Amino acid sequence: MPCCTNHLVLRTIDGAADLLIEELRAMASVRSIRQLSAETVAxxxxxxxxxxxxxxxxxTVSGAGVAPWMRRFGPLERLPWSTNPVVAEVLVRxxxxxxxxRVLDPFCGTGTILLAVRRRTPDAHVIGTDHDPHALKLATTNGCRQLAQTMAEALPLADASVDRVVTNLPFGKQVGSHALNRTLYPAVVSELDRVLTPAGRAVLLTEEKRLLNTAIQRHRALKVVRQRLLRYNGATPTAYVLTRPRRADLR
Incomplete structure (x- = not known):
């Protein structure tokens, strides 16, 4: 019997199509891959x-003979400012x-990023912190386990104890404010420097781009090695990838 072939169109977010195409190319069953727009891949x-x-x-996916089969990520408890699930997948990659x-999300909210880490790398040790007890309760309902209620500026973690930080920073549209972020961002950058291992890596998402860049430049213990602009639901945040600078960079 001949093999059934489905011709499909996948919808992602603007800024993730290249990552989606990369993963599709690694699948033995997928061929004829082409980008149709900033958000769709056939x-x-x-x-x-x-x-x-x-x-x-x-x-979502659509195509001849295929129903739009997905709520892709299942029934999750969410808040209005919870991280977009596909955005979480991009940050984790x-x-x-x-x-x-050991992977930390210091603003974990309802746990979207923590779940994305676990989906991508089941053997990672995932830690989530947040100051909001209601958000942490929802994260527990979503299946997150290692959680703590605390401020991101004072994490209950030992020095150099975290390999990766992946987080969606408050950037004032639905939670937080620009005025608060002026003091929050420098404090968070300093605390991440403290808890990250020497070979650690952080991925921080924000629309407060000038504030974050200024905090990083002034602290000098971490540097931006990559940026990715994302567009979704009227937001245009950038994901910043940070590592420690080489000794020559500090001269």
């Missing part, structure tokens, strides 16, 4: 759709988490 899938279902870099590493 492909053909031969046979079962299992590989495609396992990919978390898109929201930028973090390059390895098995066994």
């Amino acid at each position: 492909c053909a899938v031969d046979g079962p759709l299992d590989e495609l279902v396992a990919c978390a870099l898109y929201f 930028l973090a390059k988490v390895r098995p066994g590493q």
Whole structure:
């Protein structure tokens, strides 16, 4: 019997299409991949759709003979400012988490990023903190376990104890404010420097781009090595990838 082929269109966010295409190219069942727009990618899938279902870099899929099968991420408890699930997947890929590493989200909210880390790297040790007890309760309902109620400026973690930080910083549209961020961002950068290992990596998402860049430049213990602009739901935040500078960079 000939193999069934589905011709599908996947919808992601503006800024994630290249990552989606990269993952599709690694799938044996997927071919004829092409980007249609900033948010849509077309492909053909031969046979079962299992590989495609396992990919978390898109929201919906449509095509001849295929229903729009997904609420891609299942029933999650969320707040109005909870991180977009595909955005969380992008941030986790930028973090390059390895098995066994300790991964922290210091503004974890309802746990969207923590769940994305666990989906991508099941063997990672995932830690979430937030100052909001209601958000942490929802994160627990969503299946997150290692959680603590605390301020991100004073984390209950030892020095050099975290391999990766992945977080959506408050940037004042739905939570926080510009005035608060003027003191929050420098304090958070300093605290992340304290808890990150020497080879640590942080991925921080924000629309307060000038504030974050200024905080990083003044602290000098971390440097931006990569940026990715994302566009979704009227927001245009940038994901900043930070590592420690080499000794020559500090001269």
